[in-house]
Structure formats: C-alpha cells, structure tokens
Amino acid sequence: MVAVMRTGPGDEPESTDNTSDTHPAGPLRVVDPAERTPGPGPSGLTAEEMADFGAEMDRLRQEILDSLGEDDAAYIRRVIDTQRRLEAAGRLALFAGILPPAWVAGTVMLATAKILENMEIGHNVMHGQWDWMRDPEIHSTTWEWDNTCPSSQWKHTHNQTHHVWTNVLYKDRDVGYGLLRITRDQRWHPVYLAQPIYAAVLGMLFQWGVALHDVEVDQLLNGRADAAVSRERLREVGRKAGRQVLKDYVAFPLLAGPFFLPVLAGNMAANLARNVWSFTVIFCGHFPGKVPTFTATDVVEEDRDGWYVRQVLGSANISGGPLMDLMTGNLSYQIEHHLFPDLPSNRYAEIAPRVRESCERHGLPYVTGSLPRQFGSVIARLFKMALP
Amino acid sequence: MAPTAVPTGPFRPLARLAAVLSWPAPSGAYRRLVDPLARGVDVRAEVVSVTPETTRAATVTLRPGAGWQPHRPGQWVSVGVDIDGVRHHRCYSITSLPDGRRPADRGLLTITVQQVPDGIVSNHLVQRIRPGDVVHLDGPEGDFTLDPDPAPTTGADHPPTAPGRPLLFITGGSGITPVIGMLRALDAGADTAPDATLDDVVVVHHAPTDRESLFTDELDALARRHRGLRVVHVRTGAGAPPPEMELNAGRLDDLCPDWRDREAWTCGPRPMVEAVESLWSGPDHPTTRALHVERFTPSIPDGLPEVEGTLTFRAAGVSVPSDGTRTVLDAAEDAGLSPLAGCRMGVCRRCVVPLHSGTVVDRRDGRIECEPGAHVQICVTAAVGDVEIEI
Numbered sequence: 121m122v123a124v125m126r127t128g129p130g131d132e133p134e135s136t137d138n139t140s141d142t143h144p145a146g147p148l149r150v151v152d153p154a155e156r157t158p159g160p161g162p163s164g165l166t167a168e169e170m171a172d173f174g175a176e177m178d179r180l181r182q183e184i185l186d187s188l189g190e191d192d193a194a195y196i197r198r199v200i201d202t203q204r205r206l207e208a209a210g211r212l213a214l215f216a217g218i219l220p221p222a223w224v225a226g227t228v229m230l231a232t233a234k235i236l237e238n239m240e241i242g243h244n245v246m247h248g249q250w251d252w253m254r255d256p257e258i259h260s261t262t263w264e265w266d267n268t269c270p271s272s273q274w275k276h277t278h279n280q281t282h283h284v285w286t287n288v289l290y291k292d293r294d295v296g297y298g299l300l301r302i303t304r305d306q307r308w309h310p311v312y313l314a315q316p317i318y319a320a321v322l323g324m325l326f327q328w329g330v331a332l333h334d335v336e337v338d339q340l341l342n343g344r345a346d347a348a349v350s351r352e353r354l355r356e357v358g359r360k361a362g363r364q365v366l367k368d369y370v371a372f373p374l375l376a377g378p379f380f381l382p383v384l385a386g387n388m389a390a391n392l393a394r395n396v397w398s399f400t401v402i403f404c405g406h407f408p409g410k411v412p413t414f415t416a417t418d419v420v421e422e423d424r425d426g427w428y429v430r431q432v433l434g435s436a437n438i439s440g441g442p443l444m445d446l447m448t449g450n451l452s453y454q455i456e457h458h459l460f461p462d463l464p465s466n467r468y469a470e471i472a473p474r475v476r477e478s479c480e481r482h483g484l485p486y487v488t489g490s491l492p493r494q495f496g497s498v499i500a501r502l503f504k505m506a507l508p
Numbered sequence: 509m510a511p512t513a514v515p516t517g518p519f520r521p522l523a524r525l526a527a528v529l530s531w532p533a534p535s536g537a538y539r540r541l542v543d544p545l546a547r548g549v550d551v552r553a554e555v556v557s558v559t560p561e562t563t564r565a566a567t568v569t570l571r572p573g574a575g576w577q578p579h580r581p582g583q584w585v586s587v588g589v590d591i592d593g594v595r596h597h598r599c600y601s602i603t604s605l606p607d608g609r610r611p612a613d614r615g616l617l618t619i620t621v622q623q624v625p626d627g628i629v630s631n632h633l634v635q636r637i638r639p640g641d642v643v644h645l646d647g648p649e650g651d652f653t654l655d656p657d658p659a660p661t662t663g664a665d666h667p668p669t670a671p672g673r674p675l676l677f678i679t680g681g682s683g684i685t686p687v688i689g690m691l692r693a694l695d696a697g698a699d700t701a702p703d704a705t706l707d708d709v710v711v712v713h714h715a716p717t718d719r720e721s722l723f724t725d726e727l728d729a730l731a732r733r734h735r736g737l738r739v740v741h742v743r744t745g746a747g748a749p750p751p752e753m754e755l756n757a758g759r760l761d762d763l764c765p766d767w768r769d770r771e772a773w774t775c776g777p778r779p780m781v782e783a784v785e786s787l788w789s790g791p792d793h794p795t796t797r798a799l800h801v802e803r804f805t806p807s808i809p810d811g812l813p814e815v816e817g818t819l820t821f822r823a824a825g826v827s828v829p830s831d832g833t834r835t836v837l838d839a840a841e842d843a844g845l846s847p848l849a850g851c852r853m854g855v856c857r858r859c860v861v862p863l864h865s866g867t868v869v870d871r872r873d874g875r876i877e878c879e880p881g882a883h884v885q886i887c888v889t890a891a892v893g894d895v896e897i898e899i
Contacts, residue, residue: 185844192593193594208541255595259848265532363528363531364531
C-alpha cells in the first residue's frame with residue numbers, strides 16, 4: 121500500500137494559541153484497537169493500521185528501555201570524556217596558534233569538541249536520554265550546553281514544541297524558524313526572494329538563531345507573544361550568551377597574551393564550523409524535498425499512534441557510517457530519534473532496520489539519503505519556496 | 509547536595525578564572541581528566557579494599573578525593589554506586605576514626621556493610637565491588653554521636669553532662685556499625701566529646717548467631733583493655749521476630765541493672781528500636797537520661813492522610829492514579845520516569861522539585877505542603893488527592 125500524503129489548505133492556524141505545548145491527545149493516550157474507521161491525519165493509513173504500527177513502536181521502545189545497562193552508561197561517559205580531552209587539547213594547541221599547523225589542528229579539535237558537545241551529548245542529555253542513569257552530572261535537569269541558547273529555553277522550544285508538533289505549520293516553530301518559507305502553505309511575500317541569502321546567514325550564526333528562538337521575535341511583531349515573557353527570556357539569553365562570549369572571545373584569547381588574535385580567530389572558526397554543521401544536519405532532518413509539512417487540521421484528531429506516524433512522515437535520515445552517526449549526534453537517525461526522543465542515541469543504529477522494516481510493511485515512506493543528496497534537496501526547496 | 513567548596517584567600521581569583529574557562533561544564537569536569545577523584549557534584553572516592561567480616565558482611569575501605577570533610581564518630585555517609593549503569597545511594601555508618609589518628613589510616617574511610625536479602629546495593633558492595641572502583645559520597649551527616657545532645661529524643665530535662673558520664677549502647681545486627689565507630693574513637697582518644705570516655709560503658713549487642721555477629725573479637729578485646737567497658741552479646745537465633753528483640757524492663761534489668769542511670773544510644777532492627785523507645789518513654793524509665801536513636805528507614809507516624817487522586821508529572825506530561833501512600837518518587841519511577849534522587853530518605857535534598865498544585869504530605873512527620881512553587885522532597889512525600897508536580 122502506498123501512503124497518500126496531503127497537506128491541508130489554509131494559511132492561518134486554527135487557534136492563535138501558539139504557546140500551547142500540550143498535544144490535544146496527550147502523549148500517553150492509547151487508541152482503542154477495535155476502532156476500524158479510516159485513521160485521522162495525512163498518512164492514508166486506517167486507524168487499525170496506525171494502531172498496529174503504534175503498538176509495534178511501543179514494544180520496540182520498551183524492549184530497548186528494558187535492555188539499558190552498563191554498556192550504554194560506559195558509552196556516554198566515553199563520549200563525554202573524549203569530548204573534554206579534545207576540547208582541552210584543541211584549546212592548548214590554539215595557544216601555539218601563531219604556527220599555522222597548530223592553529224589548524226587546534227581549531228579542528230575545538231570545532232569537533234563543540235559539535236560533539238552540542239549534538240551527541242547536550243542535545244541528547246537534555247532530551248532525558250540518559251536520565252535513567254540517575255547521574256546528577258549527566259541529567260536533563262542539570263545539563264547546560266556549550267551554546268548561547270539557555271538549556272531551559274531549548275528544552276521548551278525543542279523538546280516540548282518541536283517534538284510534539286513536528287512539522288505542523290504554525291505549531292512547530294522549527295518549520296522555517298519564523299524566518300523561512302518551507303512550504304506552499306505559507307503565504308508568499310517578496311521578502312522570501314532573499315531567503316537563500318538569509319538562510320545562509322542563519323546557518324553561520326545558527327547558535328544565535330537558536331538562542332533567540334524562544335524569545336519569539338516573529339510572534340512579538342504580529343502581537344501573538346507576551347512581551348513580558350519574551351523580555352524575561354531575552355534577559356536569560358543575555359546572561360547565558362554573556363558567559364559564552366566571555367569564555368570564547370575574551371578569557372581564552374587574553375590568557376594567550378601576545379597570541380590573543382590566533383586564539384580569538386580559532387574560537388570564532390570553531391563556533392562557525394559548529395553552527396554551519398548543526399544547521400546542515402538539522403535542516404536535513406525535516407526539510408528535504410520529499411518531507412511534507414502538516415497543518416493544524418491534520419492533527420485535530422491525532423492520537424498517540426497518529427503522532428508516531430507523523431514523526432515518520434515528517435523526518436528524514438542521513439545515510440553514512442558510524443562517524444557520521446557520532447558527529448550528527450545520531451540525528452542521522454532522525455526518524456528513530458523522533459519516534460523515541462528519550463531513548464539513548466547509541467541505540468538508534470540498532471533499531472533503525474526494524475523501524476524501516478515496520479514502516480515499509482505499513483506503507484509508510486522511510487526517507488533516507490546521503491548528506492550531499494539530502495542537503496542538496498533542502499537547498500533546492502529553499503530556492504523553490506523563495507519564489508511565489 | 510553539598511555546596512561546592514569556594515576557596516578563599518589567594519586561590520579565589522584562580523577559582524573564578526577556572527569557572528569562567530570551564531563554563532558550562534559541571535564543576536570538576538576538566539580536573540577529572542587528570543584526577544579521577546576530582547570533586548564534581550559529589551565527592552568521589554576510590555575503593556581501596558574489601559575485607560570480609562562475616563559470611564554476609566564486609567568492610568569497604570575508601571579513599572575519598574578532594575572535598576571530604578572529617579566526620580564525627582557515629583555519623584553516616586551516603587554512598588552512591590553505579591549498578592548496571594544506574595546510580596544507587598545508600599547510607600552507611602562510618603566505622604573508621606576521624607582522619608589523622610593512625611598514620612596507616614590517614615585519608616581513608618571505612619564502612620561495614622551487611623547484606624540485606626534482595627538488597628541491590630548491599631549485595632553489590634559485599635560481593636562485587638573491586639579495589640579501584642569509584643563511588644560517590646555525600647555527607648558526613650547525622651547527629652547520632654557522642655556530642656551533648658541539645659534536644660534529647662526522650663527525657664524532658666536533660667541534665668548537664670558530667671565527665672565520664674555512664675553510657676549504654678543497645679544495638680542489633682548492623683546497628684553496631686555507628687557504635688563501633690564511637691568505641692574505636694574513644695579507645696584511640698580521638699577528640700569526640702570532651703566528657704565521653706570508656707570508663708563506664710555497657711554495650712548490649714544483638715545478633716542471630718556467633719557467626720553473624722559483627723566485631724565480636726574486637727569488642728571483647730576492647731572490653732579486656734578497658735575495665736570500665738562491658739560487652740553483652742545477645743544471641744537471638746534464627747527466625748523472625750526474635751523474642752529477645754522485644755526488650756522489656758525485666759530483661760534489661762538482667763542485662764544492665766543500672767540502665768535507668770545511663771545516657772543511651774540505640775540502632776538496629778525496627779522492632780528492637782521501637783521496644784527501646786517505648787521503654788524510655790514509659791513508666792519504667794523515671795530518670796531523665798537522654799536516648800539517642802538512629803534510623804535508616806523513615807518511621808511513619810500513624811494517622812497520616814491517605815487520599816486517592818491523580819498525580820500529574822507536568823514536565824513529562826504523564827498522569828498516574830495515586831493511592832495516597834506511595835512516595836512521589838516511587839510513583840514517578842513506576843511510571844517509567846527517572847527524576848533525580850539521592851539518599852531516598854529525606855536527607856540530601858537532591859530530589860527536590862517544585863509543586864505546582866495540590867497537597868503533599870511528608871511521610872516522616874505528617875507535615876503538609878500545599879504552597880504552589882514550594883520545593884518538596886519527593887523521596888519522602890506522598891500526594892494527598894490530586895497533585896501536579898514538576899517532574
């Protein structure tokens with residue numbers, strides 16, 4: 121059976137309540153398996169097929185949860201240890217950054233460390249993937265990441281908004297980040313003609329875009345956000361960003377004394393590399409050409425099983441090897457991550473073939489491709505949507 | 509959770525700089541690359557040795573890293589160990605001397621662990637932990653010490669303590685561990701409490717059999733060295749509940765005739781401790797000597813509200829029915845969540861989370877909390893009716 125995808129009509133969300141985090145069905149509601157009417161949502165699956173898929177996913181999730189243990193704990197501790205060694209070595213090498221080979225080596229190590237910290241460690245720890253270890257130093261409630269975005273705000277925009285409303289226009293604020301036109305359901309405006317340029321700027325300054333995400337500047341401009349809330353969030357961003365800037369652009373360069381400039385340049389280059397890489401990976405996760413967006417009407421009657429189905433429809437994987445998996449924070453398994461955002465990332469590779477097989481059996485598209493192919497598709501889409 | 513030590517004097521600017529440079533990694537993250545025992549959220553300690561004491565008990569010797577504060581004899585430490593990747597905390601009395609008494613023991617800490625049937629942590633510590641393993645410490649804590657007690661558990665007017673005050677220790681099973689810590693300190697002349705000595709001390713220790721009794725030889729040796737120390741071994745035999753645990757005035761009169769004139773400490777199985785407590789608060793104890801009690805499980809007062817309702821974990825978006833007796837922590841873990849927790853007995857405060865709405869009751873003392881935004885210790889509180897909490 122081939123899934124039929126449709127995107128509903130309409131420019132505006134049904135409700136103006138964009139700040140609601142709670143999915144109407146509640147993530148734990150389980151559908152009555154006796155229900156045999158055509159399923160809600162855009163997948164074209166019947167309610168029965170969706171319930172069957174949902175039950176399979178629930179079983180898979182439980183199976184992994186039951187098998188978590190010492191090896192998994194050792195994995196995340198090893199990654200964290202490696203990341204800290206890389207960062208320390210990178211910063212040390214940059215102190216000798218007046219020598220070009222040392223500068224290059226230092227910058228590469230520091231950029232790699234920052235990418236690991238943000239993607240395989242920070243993002244996944246903040247999802248609560250490692251909370252089961254009950255280690256207060258590797259816990260979603262305590263982790264602060266090496267990024268200008270405060271963890272508390274990231275957990276709100278990402279865990280509570282993006283992961284609940286994945287690819288639902290005007291609900292998932294990651295669809296275009298209030299800045300880009302990703303789908304024809306967004307009304308065209310001449311300003312979008314420049315979107316290839318400002319998408320590139322967003323990529324280079326990605327951590328700042330992420331930091332300002334929860335301030336909801338776009339929503340403030342059209343009067344939908346609470347100015348007092350936004351002000352308080354902006355203050356919090358200021359405090360966090362201040363410490364980030366102090367560390368990377370003041371303290372470490374000053375510590376290098378006469379080599380202030382090479383260290384400053386190395387730190388800037390490392391942050392730039394991390395920004396561009398995370399932008400690339402994240403855009404490949406939801407915006408390749410084949411991945412649809414949804415409208416509020418698509419999710420009105422959605423239940424837990426429908427939510428599972430929408431995660432598959434709205435996500436795309438990146439094929440590659442173990443190094444690609446590590447450096448993308450296992451977002452190379454974006455589909456598996458969206459199905460099970462709180463399962464430890466080191467397990468996605470192992471469940472991916474089973475998820476894929478189940479998707480194929482249920483007639484759900486499982487979008488995957490190499491990084492150049494997926495990112496090329498994203499760029500083509502950004503250009504296409506720039507036009508009316 | 510103990511606060512991170514802030515250095516004073518010339519090291520303060522350096523510590524500030526280190527905090528700027530290591531931001532936002534947790535404290536100790538980079539020091540640990542060279543020193544595995546560098547302090548993080550917890551003090552860390554390396555296992556030095558594991559020495560069997562009986563068939564089901566062992567003494568674990570630990571070398572704490574930076575940040576460990578010396579204990580007072582009788583205090584306990586919360587030990588966190590990773591088992592199958594999951595951190596578990598349990599409290600154990602410290603049996604070693606305060607630091608610096610014997611050169612060979614300098615910087616070392618010992619606990620003596622008795623296996624509990626199905627006890628995840630005690631079985632791990634007695635049977636599986638190996639020298640070189642790292643554990644996590646919180647503490648030392650506790651007021652079950654020889655210090656003059658400002659607020660005696662029992663006895664209205666606590667008289668001023670006199671030098672060489674008469675002491676009585678009533679222990680059962682692993683309840684001997686805080687007491688052996690105190691006796692060792694008194695024996696070594698460690699600076700414990702100025703008026704506490706071994707000149708007039710009675711120890712009544714209960715254990716099922718000779719084989720299972722902890723520190724028997726050491727207690728007897730101490731009694732031989734100190735004429736004022738008398739040790740009474742009570743063998744309760746197998747089978748529960750042992751009638752010998754049900755201490756009454758008559759039995760205690762046989763074991764220690766002048767028990768009414770002694771300041772007393774008790775630690776052991778709950779039936780024994782409860783028997784001692786009722787003895788001290790009853791008509792058979794007309795004196796005003798203090799009784800010190802150590803408990804490792806919360807005692808639950810009668811008449812607590814038990815109101816069923818719905819317990820909602822807001823951050824997780826999960827709701828579960830609540831029977832009004834289970835702790836919020838247990839209920840959250842049953843629901844598949846993993847909130848932070850430490851001692852699980854209401855001491856370390858690692859598990860505190862904000863209450864959003866509803867009422868919770870502290871199961872130790874029946875204290876009610878219903879202020880939205882109040883931080884509650886989920887390991888000892890239960891929901892009363894409908895409750896929403898930030899987990």
